[in-house]
Amino acid sequence: MCGIVGLFLKDASLEPKLGELLSAMMITMSDRGPDSAGIALYGNKQPNLLKLTLQSPTPDQDFDGLDHLVSERTGSEVTMERRDTHGVLFVTSELLLEVRRALGDLRPSIRLMSTGESIEIYKEVGHPAGVVNRFQLEKMTGTHGIGHTRMATESIVNTLGAHPFSTGIDQCLVHNGSLSNHNSLRRRLIREGVHFETENDSEVAAAYLTHRMSSGATLTQALESGLKDLDGFYTFVIGTRDGFGVMRDPIACKPAVMAETDRYVAFGSEYRALVNLPGVDGARIWEPEPATPYFWVH
Amino acid sequence: MQNLDLETLELRDVNQTLQSQSKSVSQSEWAIINARGNHAIAVGLDAPIEVTVKGSTGYYCGGMNKQATINIHGSAGPGVAENMMSGKVVVEGDASQYAGATGRGGLLVIKGNASSRCGISMKGISIVVHGNIGHMSGFMAQSGTLVVCGDAGDALGDSIYEAQLFVRGSVESLGADCVAKEMRLEHLDHLRALLSAAGCNHKAEDFTRYGSARNLYHFDVDNSGVY
Numbered sequence: 001m002c003g004i005v006g007l008f009l010k011d012a013s014l015e016p017k018l019g020e021l022l023s024a025m026m027i028t029m030s031d032r033g034p035d036s037a038g039i040a041l042y043g044n045k046q047p048n049l050l051k052l053t054l055q056s057p058t059p060d061q062d063f064d065g066l067d068h069l070v071s072e073r074t075g076s077e078v079t080m081e082r083r084d085t086h087g088v089l090f091v092t093s094e095l096l097l098e099v100r101r102a103l104g105d106l107r108p109s110i111r112l113m114s115t116g117e118s119i120e121i122y123k124e125v126g127h128p129a130g131v132v133n134r135f136q137l138e139k140m141t142g143t144h145g146i147g148h149t150r151m152a153t154e155s156i157v158n159t160l161g162a163h164p165f166s167t168g169i170d171q172c173l174v175h176n177g178s179l180s181n182h183n184s185l186r187r188r189l190i191r192e193g194v195h196f197e198t199e200n201d202s203e204v205a206a207a208y209l210t211h212r213m214s215s216g217a218t219l220t221q222a223l224e225s226g227l228k229d230l231d232g233f234y235t236f237v238i239g240t241r242d243g244f245g246v247m248r249d250p251i252a253c254k255p256a257v258m259a260e261t262d263r264y265v266a267f268g269s270e271y272r273a274l275v276n277l278p279g280v281d282g283a284r285i286w287e288p289e290p291a292t293p294y295f296w297v298h
Numbered sequence: 299m300q301n302l303d304l305e306t307l308e309l310r311d312v313n314q315t316l317q318s319q320s321k322s323v324s325q326s327e328w329a330i331i332n333a334r335g336n337h338a339i340a341v342g343l344d345a346p347i348e349v350t351v352k353g354s355t356g357y358y359c360g361g362m363n364k365q366a367t368i369n370i371h372g373s374a375g376p377g378v379a380e381n382m383m384s385g386k387v388v389v390e391g392d393a394s395q396y397a398g399a400t401g402r403g404g405l406l407v408i409k410g411n412a413s414s415r416c417g418i419s420m421k422g423i424s425i426v427v428h429g430n431i432g433h434m435s436g437f438m439a440q441s442g443t444l445v446v447c448g449d450a451g452d453a454l455g456d457s458i459y460e461a462q463l464f465v466r467g468s469v470e471s472l473g474a475d476c477v478a479k480e481m482r483l484e485h486l487d488h489l490r491a492l493l494s495a496a497g498c499n500h501k502a503e504d505f506t507r508y509g510s511a512r513n514l515y516h517f518d519v520d521n522s523g524v525y
Contacts, residue, residue: 251434252395252414252432252433253395253414253415255375255376255394257394270335270356270357270375271335271354271356271373271375272334272335272336272356273335274335275334275335285354285373285392286392287392287394287413290414290432290433
């Protein structure tokens with residue numbers, strides 16, 4: 001069991017409240033996943049800059065002066081904003097590879113959570129309310145976001161095993177369910193050049209979709225081919241730079257409820273997660289159909 | 299009517315208050331307000347009382363019900379009226395997956411649509427859905443009646459035993475060993491009575507009956523190569 005929440009805003013006037021709304025939804029799903037929590041937020045694009053969300057088990061040491069060190073190493077101004085164990089490094093896209101190499105050399109214990117123009121990911125082990133609090137997620141803004149509360153079944157409870165998983169630029173995936181063929185699929189993807197950070201089944205799903213899309217498939221096509229290649233139970237919610245997608249496996253035993261108004265599209269593993277959204281009483285509420293890709297884009 | 303507010307009362311206290319009516323009924327009409335998708339509302343009741351739940355409910359509302367009439371003024375989450383023994387549960391909105399699962403008696407009425415696995419492993423309950431039902435409904439249904447005024451999804455009645463299924467609209471596909479059957483007078487009478495009890499105006503003659511072909515009841519040596 002895990003909990004998923006998602007919010008895709010149509011009405012820009014809600015953007016300052018994205019973190020607040022999504023955090024409350026995620027905390028409601030705590031008893032579906034009390035061991036870790038994570039959130040991916042999209043927005044606050046800076047012209048010509050990429051955001052690298054970093055995580056460190058020893059952030060005081062690793063993040064201290066990191067922006068200066070990376071700036072010196074690359075000869076270009078790099079800035080950083082820290083949030084507890086995470087930090088966002090702002091770099092120009094042409095510096096991306098150089099910065100990643102520099103991070104590996106300078107601070108090998110740092111993990112890269114996400115890269116993109118729009119995405120930032122914050123995830124840690126612990127009760128969802130604690131995770132919301134330590135990153136002050138309620139104050140964050142954006143255009144859309146996805147949250148996950150984890151009850152681990154397939155792999156170790158640690159930061160990297162928490163969701164969302166980001167395996168491509170501005171892409172992320174959260175998963176409720178379990179995949180039974182993730183080891184064989186991981187081996188197949190490794191042979192095709194894909195790199196993995198964990199033993200987690202959900203990371204395989206994320207990497208699979210990214211791999212399909214990097215081979216030219218659209219997200220919808222990647223999700224449809226996943227019906228054949230991913231064996232197991234899943235409700236996925238997927239974030240892209242401008243959009244927000246949902247897919248359930250053909251059996252669809254992992255719960256999913258959606259609400260749509262003129263102002264937003266919202267996802268919850270349960271209706272409970274949606275009850276505090278503005279105007280939800282007048283929303284269209286429905287369950288996504290099995291084996292059917294859904295996608296909303298700005 | 300007495301109100302029980304889930305915003306101020308603990309769920310366990312609300313349920314215990316209602317369950318204690320089984321000793322002697324002090325109040326025959328109750329309302330539960332601020333349901334807000336909470337789980338296990340009004341479960342395990344065993345008294346001829348009427349409970350109105352205002353708002354949508356989470357998992358297992360009305361589970362194990364005996365005697366009571368429970369009206370849900372909203373939609374119901376997974377497992378509404380699961381293992382109901384007797385009484386009546388009415389959902390004004392839609393119901394999520396496995397509505398009425400394993401139910402042994404009583405009547406479950408869903409005025410909207412029901413999701414997947416409606417009536418899975420039912421054992422005597424009557425279920426009437428005004429709208430459509432999702433895939434794998436009536437899976438391993440043992441006895442009782444499932445009435446669908448709209449359409450049914452994939453694999454209706456897979457591995458069904460002796461439950462009766464009546465569908466007015468289309469069936470996306472039938473599950474293993476589920477077949478359309480002749481509608482005889484006794485079936486029409488039974489269906490009419492259920493439609494009337496569930497407040498449906500449809501004509502019994504517009505429905506098709508489905509049930510077990512009984513081919514899975516015994517091992518068939520011709521299938522030995524399949525395993």
